[in-house]
Amino acid sequence: MSFDTLQKKIWDLANPTVAGLDPRPEHVPPAILEKHLAAKGNTLAAAADAFYEFNCGLIDAFCDLVPAVKPQSAYYELLGWEGVRCLKQTADYAKAKGLYVIADVKRNDIGTTATAYSEAYLGTVTVGGTALAPFDFDAATVNAYLGSDGIVPFVETCVKYDKGIFALVKTSNKSSGELQDMTVSDGRTVYACVGELLEKFSGDTVSPLGYSCVGAVVGATYPAQLTELREKLSHTFFLVPGYGAQGGGAADVAGAFDEKGGGAVINSSRAIMCAWKQTGNGGADYQQAARDEVLRMRDALRSAVKGL
């Protein structure tokens, strides 16, 4: 679904939060993990089953409050193909609960290989004359280092299936500046060049609400750059990681939004998923703890973002 769909969900709930689903065995409440290990032993399949139960419990806890979830693929791939099956099951469950689902996969390649990635996560593959959707996410993250050959195939798939991508522009980590902040010969930064390249490739896909199908990942930990890019990239929907555990707060991300309180979604993962570790109840209240954290974040964002 396009970013218009995501934006409408955000306005309906007055909440621009995307809840990250980034499970590791140590993030899962012990009772859930132990139950599945008892059933299937110390196996990747058992851990994947535990992740799925935990994810469903989290989704149940906050699906009436947040517009979107974002599973980070690395944590599923860490359980091999059984983890990837859990990723697909999680996406299906979240969509059935009405959530917009972003695959945080940061895929990147060229030509027919980029097409294959885009079809895997956002489109279909034809097997013996039948079109099958391998994952069917609403949007996916990508890395634009390879240039337009790596982005155009994703744009084509987005147009065909009414989906979106978020390309890395200025990431939330400390060392993101090593390459992204370098100044090129015309005085622009590398991240600004990437942002402008993305607007160029997607200019003719602008939706009724004003967004192209190519969004940008811009970290909450760099508020000045967020504001700079918001001004330059008027048609670009922003996915903003780095809120919460990485150090970004509501005031830091306010610059990501336009005057209508639109155009951005803010991710928090560990602060929500691991909220149960703060309550001293050993995980028994993980759903209530996650819901309470979602409400805290929502209210902080409502206070900081004008027009929401």
Next chain:
Amino acid sequence: MSFDTLQKKIWDLANPTVAGLDPRPEHVPPAILEKHLAAKGNTLAAAADAFYEFNCGLIDAFCDLVPAVKPQSAYYELLGWEGVRCLKQTADYAKAKGLYVIADVKRNDIGTTATAYSEAYLGTVTVGGTALAPFDFDAATVNAYLGSDGIVPFVETCVKYDKGIFALVKTSNKSSGELQDMTVSDGRTVYACVGELLEKFSGDTVSPLGYSCVGAVVGATYPAQLTELREKLSHTFFLVPGYGAQGGGAADVAGAFDEKGGGAVINSSRAIMCAWKQTGNGGADYQQAARDEVLRMRDALRSAVKGL
């Protein structure tokens, strides 16, 4: 296994070819595909079974001639989790046949997420006290756009498990220059900056044969940059895509090698996998056709590369 292991295999066979395993349904000989579709219908599982039979047949056909194979993950992910299972099965089969196996996944992320990717493809995850290897490839490709936060976790995993990574430096596609060739304020290109960053992070991992655990992807389609980078990055093992179907020839890649004929491996995918389409036998001779193409490529490289 480290790049020393790969280099020794290359010298043993006097062949620096890595055979790409990038299947699509239309690349599989019709008899193999139809057999599996008849068994399991027009499903992702049936296509994955067909990929696996095709891959095993290819590996059998040339495992005494090439040192390494490189499955491109996109084509497996395009079949969902059942394709990812086929990727794992393919890697296991290739390793059992003595091949060095490179996961072409181009993964990238930061901190604990980068660690998760590195452990997924090159290391282990601990479930209930048991260390399990989800994929156990020998090496993987990565994208360095996020800077050292995205590379150091991979280096740590490489050191721990004696593995290697290849980071994208100068890719083989036409538009790679849009970002990679930009000149930064000190006169260097972006791709040269990335290359130098990689040598810096991995300097203390140099092996007996002289290679760090961080290799570089440099395209066969840019021979001048290959030669330039070979001179600058003395400890960096090169993975060179773009030979064959993408237009690079043996003379184009000669500059990737050092004076001992070492330090590089050259990938060809479609020219080998789809060689059967050139013989007019409808796929019945796909193994012989692939083997013949491997021999042609080996002999061309032997002629062009000094010291091999």
